[in-house]
Amino acid sequence: MTNVKAFVFDAYGTLFDVFSVTKKCEELFPSKGDQISQTWRQKQLEYSYLRQMMGKYRPFSTVTRDALRYAVADVDAELSSDNEEQLLNAYKELTVYDEVPGVLKELEEQGMTLAIFSNGSHDMLDPLVKQSPLAEYIDHIISADDINQYKPTPASYTHALDSLELNRENILFMSSNGWDISGAKNFGFHTAWINRNEKPVEKLALEPDTIYSDLTGIKNWS
Amino acid sequence: MTNVKAFVFDAYGTLFDVFSVTKKCEELFPSKGDQISQTWRQKQLEYSYLRQMMGKYRPFSTVTRDALRYAVADVDAELSSDNEEQLLNAYKELTVYDEVPGVLKELEEQGMTLAIFSNGSHDMLDPLVKQSPLAEYIDHIISADDINQYKPTPASYTHALDSLELNRENILFMSSNGWDISGAKNFGFHTAWINRNEKPVEKLALEPDTIYSDLTGIKNWS
Incomplete structure (x- = not known):
């Protein structure tokens, strides 16, 4: 024991x-939500690893926002500040x-x-x-x-x-x-x-x- | 200047x-080659980051082999040692x-x-x-x-x-x-x-x- x-x-x-975040992505970016939320999660982790390795620490809230911006840019979409705020807030309401x-x-x-x-x-x-x-x-x-x-x-x-x-x-x-x-x-x-x-x-x-x-x-x- | x-x-x-590696994946695992090679590359990087952060360094050749094993397991396929060797050798013939x-x-x-x-x-x-x-x-x-x-x-x-x-x-x-x-x-x-x-x-x-x-x-x- x-x-x-x-x-x-x-x-x-x-x-x-975190499924509700995917849902919100799909709502704001029809047909691109799945890809955005997958890239978002992947970059969120990757950026935390890379920042740790480079000695450039930033809080996870910053890394999460940066990863979201990358994910939306990656599908050639525009991220308004209102949409950004909605998506980041979704992380607080899981x-x-x-x-x-x-x-x-x-x-x-x-x-x-x-x-x-x-x-x-x-x-x-x-x-x-x-x-x-x-x-x-x-x-x-x-x-x-x-x-x-x-x-x-x-x-x-x-x-x-x-x-x-x-x-x-x-x-x-x-x-x-x-x-x-x-x-x-x-x-x-x-x-x-x-x-x-x-x-x-x-x-x-x-x-x-x-x-x-x-x-x-x-x-x-x- | x-x-x-x-x-x-x-x-x-x-x-x-590295396209020739993707091609070899597709040849050995028909219809699953693309997914295997994508996961392989992603895990290869991820494992290098994680090992660095954990203080568990291993050479890139080991990490590359481990990542391949994960990628093949992830699509429920079997990796023979012959196939493993063929795929790892492909990295030396790009x-x-x-x-x-x-x-x-x-x-x-x-x-x-x-x-x-x-x-x-x-x-x-x-x-x-x-x-x-x-x-x-x-x-x-x-x-x-x-x-x-x-x-x-x-x-x-x-x-x-x-x-x-x-x-x-x-x-x-x-x-x-x-x-x-x-x-x-x-x-x-x-x-x-x-x-x-x-x-x-x-x-x-x-x-x-x-x-x-x-x-x-x-x-x-x-």
């Missing part, structure tokens, strides 16, 4: 469904996956510490959690932005650990992003990959401890 | 056309873009130092250059692998500089990869983005000094 005291969740794609509130409630009743740990800056994360049904269960909202780092650097996971005042072996980290699970595993957290899209394991020689298709799986975790 | 003494080129996609030999010849006649600077490890780069018509023009093959770094870290570009024994302002760096141009600009090289695919400029607040649609453009560079 492991001695887990805190369940730490990634936010985007793990607890919160819905949660169906099973999430029930699972979090159960874990809370078992006395577990529940935390979110995300690349998202607090200006994005705090309003998102506040408007969601998860607000009452989440004990800590931790952002890698507090120390100007992005996951998956070891320093970013160290920040989560320090914020929780626990040891690595007391943490179970959950994410739908394979690369995030690799980073957490590399750092020494217990890991559960929430593989919502039936993707292959990332070939980074850092296999997840457990894999579940959605968050209900972690109720069996031990 | 700038005082450029060395023309430094990225390899993959800049001098060498053709150059049509205009490249002529441009390099002209620059050499002007007494310029010509170098390749790539993430590719020497086991990939050296045979590639040797079998190409560029071998007679290239004075230096520099790999970021020599110091266990990946572009776009500042350390990687420092290595190119040290290898050439020049100052930053003596270098014109050319790449078809927008992120690579951002990294070189961030470091302080002169930059020319060879925008072969008519993509938007990366939104990283590091604009290229010049943009050309192919390599002939640099003949006008001053």
Whole structure:
């Protein structure tokens, strides 16, 4: 049996469904929404990696805006400031996956510490959690932005650990992003990959401890 | 007038056309070749970024193999070791873009130092250059692998500089990869983005000094 005291969740794609952003893209850019939202997400990650490597850190809210501008330019469309604001605001109003509130409630009743740990800056994360049904269960909202780092650097996971005042072996980290699970595993957290899209394991020689298709799986975790 | 003494080129996609790899993918995995080669390239870059951030460096040849394995698994196909070897060997037999030999010849006649600077490890780069018509023009093959770094870290570009024994302002760096141009600009090289695919400029607040649609453009560079 492991001695887990805190369940730490990634936010985007793990607890919160970003599908509503895709929908909003399609609404504002008919027939181009899918491509825009895919490029947007890809560039959002890529820009965070590149900025980390170049030593040019900017908050995730800035990176998200820049990635959106690229994605719209990439399909030769125009992005008005009103549309830009609507799309960025959509990130603060995401819905949660169906099973999430029930699972979090159960874990809370078992006395577990529940935390979110995300690349998202607090200006994005705090309003998102506040408007969601998860607000009452989440004990800590931790952002890698507090120390100007992005996951998956070891320093970013160290920040989560320090914020929780626990040891690595007391943490179970959950994410739908394979690369995030690799980073957490590399750092020494217990890991559960929430593989919502039936993707292959990332070939980074850092296999997840457990894999579940959605968050209900972690109720069996031990 | 700038005082450029060395023309430094990225390899993959800049001098060498990776289309033949796509063709080989399609030959071995009919109807899935396009998707495999796209995912392969995307994961190849992503894994280099992630390994750099995690402090888990491996040579580009390893990362390229791992990315291929992911890409094939992602379309639920099987990768035999024979097919794997064929596809990895394709990277050592790439053709150059049509205009490249002529441009390099002209620059050499002007007494310029010509170098390749790539993430590719020497086991990939050296045979590639040797079998190409560029071998007679290239004075230096520099790999970021020599110091266990990946572009776009500042350390990687420092290595190119040290290898050439020049100052930053003596270098014109050319790449078809927008992120690579951002990294070189961030470091302080002169930059020319060879925008072969008519993509938007990366939104990283590091604009290229010049943009050309192919390599002939640099003949006008001053």
